[in-house]
Amino acid sequence: MSPQPITENTLFYGDNLPILRDYLADESVDLIYLDPPFNSNRNYNVLFKDESGKQSEAQITAFEDTWHWNQKAEGTYRELVMQAPDHISKMVSALHDFIGNNQMMAYLIMMAIRLRELHRVLKPTGSLYLHCDPTASHYLKIILDSIFGAENFVNEIIWQRTNAHNMKTRGYVRANDTILFYSKTDKFVFNNQYTEYGPEQMKRFKADESGKLYKAENLTFSNPNPSRQFEWRGTRPPAHRSWGASLEQLEQWHAEGRILLKKDGTPRLDGLKVYLDETKGRAETTSWTDIPRIGNTSAERLGYPTQKPLALLERIISVSSNPGDMVLDPFCGCGTAIAAAQKLDRKWIGIDITHLSIALQKYRLQEMFPEIQFKVVGEPEDSGAARQLARDDRYQFQWWALSLIKAKPLGGQEGSRTGKKGSDKGIDGVITFIDDDTGKAKRALVQVKSGRVKVGDIRDLRGTVERENAALGIFITLEPPSKEMSAEAVSAGFYQLPGWGLSKAFPRLQILTIDDLLHQRADAKIPSQTRTFKRAGRVQESPGTMQTVLELAGDE
Numbered sequence: 001m002s003p004q005p006i007t008e009n010t011l012f013y014g015d016n017l018p019i020l021r022d023y024l025a026d027e028s029v030d031l032i033y034l035d036p037p038f039n040s041n042r043n044y045n046v047l048f049k050d051e052s053g054k055q056s057e058a059q060i061t062a063f064e065d066t067w068h069w070n071q072k073a074e075g076t077y078r079e080l081v082m083q084a085p086d087h088i089s090k091m092v093s094a095l096h097d098f099i100g101n102n103q104m105m106a107y108l109i110m111m112a113i114r115l116r117e118l119h120r121v122l123k124p125t126g127s128l129y130l131h132c133d134p135t136a137s138h139y140l141k142i143i144l145d146s147i148f149g150a151e152n153f154v155n156e157i158i159w160q161r162t163n164a165h166n167m168k169t170r171g172y173v174r175a176n177d178t179i180l181f182y183s184k185t186d187k188f189v190f191n192n193q194y195t196e197y198g199p200e201q202m203k204r205f206k207a208d209e210s211g212k213l214y215k216a217e218n219l220t221f222s223n224p225n226p227s228r229q230f231e232w233r234g235t236r237p238p239a240h241r242s243w244g245a246s247l248e249q250l251e252q253w254h255a256e257g258r259i260l261l262k263k264d265g266t267p268r269l270d271g272l273k274v275y276l277d278e279t280k281g282r283a284e285t286t287s288w289t290d291i292p293r294i295g296n297t298s299a300e301r302l303g304y305p306t307q308k309p310l311a312l313l314e315r316i317i318s319v320s321s322n323p324g325d326m327v328l329d330p331f332c333g334c335g336t337a338i339a340a341a342q343k344l345d346r347k348w349i350g351i352d353i354t355h356l357s358i359a360l361q362k363y364r365l366q367e368m369f370p371e372i373q374f375k376v377v378g379e380p381e382d383s384g385a386a387r388q389l390a391r392d393d394r395y396q397f398q399w400w401a402l403s404l405i406k407a408k409p410l411g412g413q414e415g416s417r418t419g420k421k422g423s424d425k426g427i428d429g430v431i432t433f434i435d436d437d438t439g440k441a442k443r444a445l446v447q448v449k450s451g452r453v454k455v456g457d458i459r460d461l462r463g464t465v466e467r468e469n470a471a472l473g474i475f476i477t478l479e480p481p482s483k484e485m486s487a488e489a490v491s492a493g494f495y496q497l498p499g500w501g502l503s504k505a506f507p508r509l510q511i512l513t514i515d516d517l518l519h520q521r522a523d524a525k526i527p528s529q530t531r532t533f534k535r536a537g538r539v540q541e542s543p544g545t546m547q548t549v550l551e552l553a554g555d556e
Contacts, residue, residue, distance in 0.1 A: 002026070007325070008347050009338075012377030013358050016330040016351040020117040023377070027123045029349070030189070030325035033337045034118070035131040035308060036111060059365045067106040067519055074101075075096035084116065086465045090458040091146040095139065107136060111144050114330065119147050121328070122184045125340055126152070127320040130180040131308070134207055148182040155181040157286045159312065179316075191319050192279035195290065201278050205276055213276040216260055220244055234266035282318075291315070295489045307333065313340035326345075335361035342369055355379070355396050359403030383515045386478060390450035399450045401476050402429040404517045405524040426464060444526055450463045453477050455484040462509055471495045474524050475511045485511060 227243035260271030
């Protein structure tokens with residue numbers, strides 16, 4: 001049975017290939033933006049800032065941008081060669097013969113099979129924007145030409161993401177990314193965007209007798225149309241050109257005084273007056289130099305690797321979709337594309353393969369749009385599913401469990417998948433909150449357990465909380481705690497906000513089960529002014545426009 005079109009905003013956790021096949025209907029998406037890993041053979045780490053705004057040791061690997069030719073890559077290659085249409089099969093086979101069994105080919109195979117599914121789900125009026133870099137952009141363009149058709153290549157957009165003044169390199173400093181823009185058919189949505197004229201363009205404008213600024217535009221086109229090569233008021237276009245308007249339109253412009261004349265009174269070929277206040281500005285080109293990358297101190301920066309500016313996605317979505325359209329990002333990372341889609345009144349679908357990413361997206365959307373409603377597919381909904389996740393990948397389970405109480409993961413700076421535990425031995429996450437009396441940041445340390453638990457685990461957590469001078473300790477467990485564990489937690493006493501007595505007292509050690517968290521029977525008891533993750537700017541409606549209001553809660 002074919003999937004039905006998705007009509008509500010949805011986040012999917014998992015590999016985007018089976019999700020595309022199982023959940024997305026044919027021709028159901030209006031715009032696709034994807035910013036896949038670039039095969040740069042590196043690990044991308046998520047960096048968190050501590051309460052002082054400095055980089056902390058809280059760092060984990062979000063994903064590894066390294067591909068290998070293995071059994072899975074071989075199987076995907078065979079599927080494409082044997083089952084894809086003949087022109088795609090030949091293209092993949094030719095690339096394989098040229099490139100060989102290596103990391104680049106594994107990456108391209110991964111992309112090719114997904115781009116084929118993305119072409120399937122795109123509407124005839126839809127477009128796809130593939131964000132990449134020179135590492136593989138030339139190969140990706142060949143794949144896109146084969147799947148979408150070379151005639152549906154629209155533009156190669158160059159985004160100058162940095163000036164890169166002081167970088168040392170043998171060769172020119174690379175300061176740009178490439179965005180490949182393809183359509184499904186020649187009927188794609190395209191809303192022209194305009195920017196203000198630059199200083200050089202403004203030099204073309206002059207003031208008329210009333211002081212209004214105008215520029216002179218050509219009255220002819222470089223198209224020798226015999227029906228438009230007539231003589232008009234003593235002037236005729238050259239043989240290789242023709243008038244750009246009908247005789248009636250020319251006469252109307254003349255009557256309105258919009259035609260510049262020669263000394264003998266005949267019209268100038270470059271004599272159409274176009275006033276500045278009538279123009280829309282400079283049409284956007286394929287060279288985007290006006291959107292800077294997100295700087296290290298930018299309020300927009302969330303600490304996620306490869307995060308792109310909101311303005312970049314707003315431009316793409318504004319140009320190639322309309323309000324109410326469905327936008328898809330199959331590699332959505334920290335969710336910039338879906339945040340931009342929400343801001344611009346589009347529907348959206350986001351897919352990512354890590355629970356860390358899904359957690360960041362949920363927090364970001366809820367911070368930016370407090371009233372937002374969306375669905376999450378792929379997260380455990382009961383204890384059985386949670387146990388399966390723990391068996392499949394205990395690190396994904398850990399990230400997901402931390403997200404249930406909005407705790408940020410902890411890790412080391414060495415770039416391993418899990419990171420080190422750092423100075424907080426045995427601690428998986430942390431929640432930072434503000435002490436109302438002193439204004440200082442305090443920490444709640446979080447430990448996650450998916451296997452058997454015992455009273456010694458609570459004693460160890462208690463010792464770590466005391467040693468690290470933390471305010472609270474939170475123990476998340478998949479299995480129910482024993483009576484001895486609960487008694488040990490109670491014996492740790494309370495953390496009290498100064499001056500509030502028991503009215504603002506919080507258990508110093510808290511045991512939370514996955515089942516209770518899933519069914520909202522319990523939650524972490526934390527003072528309300530928390531700042532676990534760096535907050536995104538809240539988006540609010542103001543009369544006639546949308547504006548971003550930054551509420552950073554002291555994160556910078």
